[in-house]
Amino acid sequence: MNQVALLLFSLCFLPLSLTIAAPFPPPNNVSTTACPMDLNYVLKIPWNTSLCEKFRPSNGSDNESPKTSCCQALLSLLGIAFAQRLKETSLFQLPSLPVSTSCLQDFQSKLTSLSLPTNLVSSCFTPLQFVISPNICAEIESTQDWVAKVGLDTPLNSVCRQDLSDTTSCDGCALAGFQVQRELIAIDGNTSHAKPCWYFTILYAAGIVNEFGPESVGAVTCIFALTLDSQVDSGSDRRYGLVFGLTGAGVAVLVMTCLLGLYFWFDRRWRKKKVEGSNLGYGDDLEDLGSNQRVRPNTGSIWFKIQDLEKATDHFSQKNFIGRGGFGMVYKGVLPDGTVVAVKKIVESDLHGYAEFCNEVEIISNLKHRNLVPLRGCCMIDGDEDYDERGNQRYLVYDYMPNGNLDDHLFPSADGRMGNKSLTWPQRKNIILDVAKGLAYLHHGVKPAIYHRDIKATNILLDMDMRARVADFGLVKQSREGQSHLTTRVAGTHGYLAPEYALYGQLTEKSDVYSFGMVVLEVMCGRKALDLSSGSPRAFLVTDWAWSLVKDGKVEEALDASLLNDSDSVNSNPKSIMERFVLVGILCAHVMVALRPTILDALKMLEGDIEVPPIPDRPMPLAHPSFYGDRNNFSISPAQSGPQLHRGDMLR
Template sequence: MNFLPRKFLVLFSLFVFFEFSIVAMASAENLKFDFRSFTLRNLTLLGDSYLRNGVLGLTREIGVPSSSSGSVICNSPVSFFDPVTNITASFSTRFSFSITNVSSGSYGDGLTFFLSPNNRTLGSSGGFLGLVNSSQLTKNRFVAVEFDTRLDSHFNDPNDNHIGLDIDTLNSIKTADPTLLGIDLKSGNLITTWIDYKDDQKKLNVWMSYSNSKPEKPVLSADTDLSDYLKGVIYAGFSASTEGSTELHLIQDWTFQTFGFQPVKPWYQPHNVSDNSVTVTPLIPASNSTSKRRKKLGLGFGIAGPAFFCVVLLVFGWISLKKWKEIRTDKSFKSELLKGPREFSYKELRSATKGFHSSRILGHGAFGTVYKAIFPESGVICAVKRSKHTHEGQTEFLAELSIIACLRHKNLVQLQGWCAEKGELLLVYEFMPNGSLDKVLYQETEGISLKWPQRYNIALGIASVLCYLHQECEQQVIHRDIKASNIMLDRNVNPRLGDFGLARLTEHDKSPVSTLTAGTMGYLAPEYLQYGKATEKTDVFSYGVVILEVACGRRPIEKETNSQKMVNLVDWVWSLYSRGKLTEAADSRLNGEFEKEEMRKLLLVGLSCANPDCTERPSMRRVLQILNNEAELPIVPKTKPSLTFSNSLPLSLEDIVFDCEDSKAPSPFYEIKPN
């Protein structure tokens, strides 16, 4: 009989669920959201988009022309159509954006506001505005207002400064020139835009202004019926793209609301029944014995009924409490660690990876295996990192999750989502078609050969993201495992730093203490090997080794040709430098096709970063300035300093947390001696 209460509960729950489902479907509700300043709590960032200081960036912020696309989508779906009342809602949105440029004259391509049934909308760079896939022009469905800054004859653009209404194609059904009303999209000024669609009038209007006051006259007015395009679940968002330009697309604030639905009526309404619809049954007198029997039955039911109800209530309460605890724990995990990326279901990821089949394996790491995932419905390709089932693996998973979910930079591998089901810990990243730097650099990936401009751009990109991690985050991030295999290359061979499983968050005025030295030999700073203390200077050392790899095409530690002797890359480059033959360290596969001054600069920066004395290493901000020609080259000693550690002094906790960056005098643990 144990199954009876549970069955009753199931039936009761189904009944309640059914009743409330009817109520929920009875009438759609109007929706409103207001982002005065953006956070990751309610947004999904795709492609090259990022969040910085409450402002959304849609394309890469880079000083050299590049190709980029990004989109930002609100996680809350919008219901525009009510099937019960057959009403399509109207909508109104207001947002402020700016289009600026690092290099004058390098404009293109623009941004869009869009509505789409796909919450993964991300298109190609260039004239596709991050909205349309260049290889599948009809893949993405959308209604969009474009703010175009480049004349693209392929899409019948009227000029290089126009707005347009797009429906499922970038060939606008109507365009307008905002300059006629004094609005220049490329001015760099903050432009406030209002977009209103009234379904009863079948009209969409767009207003634009440099102030917060809505003008009387719209820039664009289009007679159009959007009801057929706004059925089902719809998502609102922004997209932008560049191609061979340095244009920046920023969204500062955003409000959105729908209107036109009737208010939701109370779910319970009494029915009016007329007297003549009721059938009256005549009463038949009962015998005394029957009456007594009925009284006994009534008394029995009177006692058993409440008792049974109490048992049901206790069982229901116990199950509810158990479920509530699980949900509370789950919600706590989600709210504390992730507020932006999407939560995937295990079934969804298992299907996308063909049951985590070996043919889908992209690589193996210290804390998990990476699989290629193809989502059949959208055609989107992602990389899924599957953590091992060990305590250490879960710890590293949570470390990576909590860190990377809060970080946004164009040179970071973008976290798309996560899953924690069935004892599995899974992270979903954007797919990097060109794989890791080490495979490309050492020609393990066919068909890709790194030219000098690409190599220099890789050094510049990683310097930029490390500067962000070390000095621009609210909490400083020490990566601790910077190496060529943790640097991924996107489709445009731009670098993306990943694998935060060993990273640690620290306050800017404190040094992290590690009880276990972690990382990869050849990239580890000498003081880190000795004391297990990770600082931003240990990351700088690893970065120095990586850019020497990029310039020389040699691994950090490798065997000499025709010899069993192991050669350290830093020692080898420094020996050439001491003999005045620094540029001979250049990768022979470049065939001399490189800028000699840039090669010399990169090698000197690499040696400076890999200096055994951590106090002599530059900060990543300084490195970035040098590579951008904003600062002088570092002074590198002709002879590599050697590091001698003392074993005579005890290693106390105070000694471990000694901050070598803040010390101007030599550390008591070691002395620097010339070779």
């Protein structure tokens, strides 16, 4: 089973925080309302009941208590019934509190039949959390609401339809789920509803999309992330297995002897033909017979075998999962020589063909710069190779960056994985300069120029010395000399996308400069490029907020408070240098292309080699109202808002 998807689904599935709920009413007060869901499957599915056998309600002191694991398993188990009910009634949750209470009591009775503790359900859930409400996720209550919000053609409908019991299908469904969840959160406008939106996404995938139904093995193990008990065979089955095993062993010895003879005969013929082929000039498939790696011509990078990558990552296990990158999942791995690498398993890509993928690898492997993440090698499996029926798969192998990505340090997660220590001013300064140098190399150090298209904090990795390296070249585009690139497929991340690229598909080096400017402002201001959870009913853009402070002569207020509180940083580097970095970020992220500097000029401004020009007025974004408020709800007065932005002005 795909361990990565199991981890992601199990961690994200809870719609509400787990709390010890008040006990259900005693039996003599049980509501007469019948539960509309059939929960008999709880006794039939061989789920791992050991998670709940030693259940003890936690006292809140340990977040990793057995209670949490048990409650996650129970919620996944209960989700199967909700998905089946969604399929039958088109409703995501239950109609009333009495109905929810009745269903939870029925659920507990099934668990009691399995000799599990009688307080499981009351300790994990409250009946109210399963009652239908418009205030859970994007005002969705039924499948009709779902279709009205996200439409019928979602990534779930194309990726989660088939059997999900194999690794590749489950990975694809997981990524599709995250994509739909992000869309729902954007529609809802409240990031605190992320878990309920994920809950709805899972129910829709299992109940509506998947053709095999919520109780199928693929849905249970992948979508609901339930671990099935592998020891379901009876004693008699094991005895029969032993008899058949001993009988088959003798036959196997004879068969293997014959197969080995055939193998050595075929191997000699294959080697002979290969040598003859290479003498005739066909060298594309030359392979080092004493090595597990092969080098293909024209790329300069190592082509790994899939077996080597599986061994390095322990079969892409959840313990080696690093995170999600552009178009795929990233795992930590260790090669036989002890080298630590990051293996990116590409799930979705523009590069479907062998030639396209080889061309992409050739481009990446030829990029050599201190501030780029180097590519070590790659792997490709074609559908016609019939390797475990995997289909087409692509893998890229990079050097491992031990300090993670910039986003983890700027906006640490609640688990404290990167610690709570803020980046110092010298570290922030070096990171910004490193990214600028890496982009300058892509734009001006290679011919033709390369546009990254997805510069953002999560694509900036930090090495052992906390120096920045630009990563994720799965979206690169080579330009034609002196021309912009027009594309019908816009790739990138909202908040970092240049307006002319997002709206009109015009891609130039200035598109990367815009994204770079947003990263600079994130680093200097300590605020996300795009925040949908702020007090304003509209999205918060850090560039608008910082520009309004600069126009009011309050550029110091835009700086991250941790920079101003660090006396050593202020004394060794005057505030004027920090403010200069903020001004360069605003200039790079200007809405009009012509007013942005090139990355080379931006680098010179950052290093103080040339002066930062006066910050020009920013045309009002399309349908931009005036905002009024304090630091968090900033204001833009009519005098500051500049001229109205007309269609096409941003392209000039």
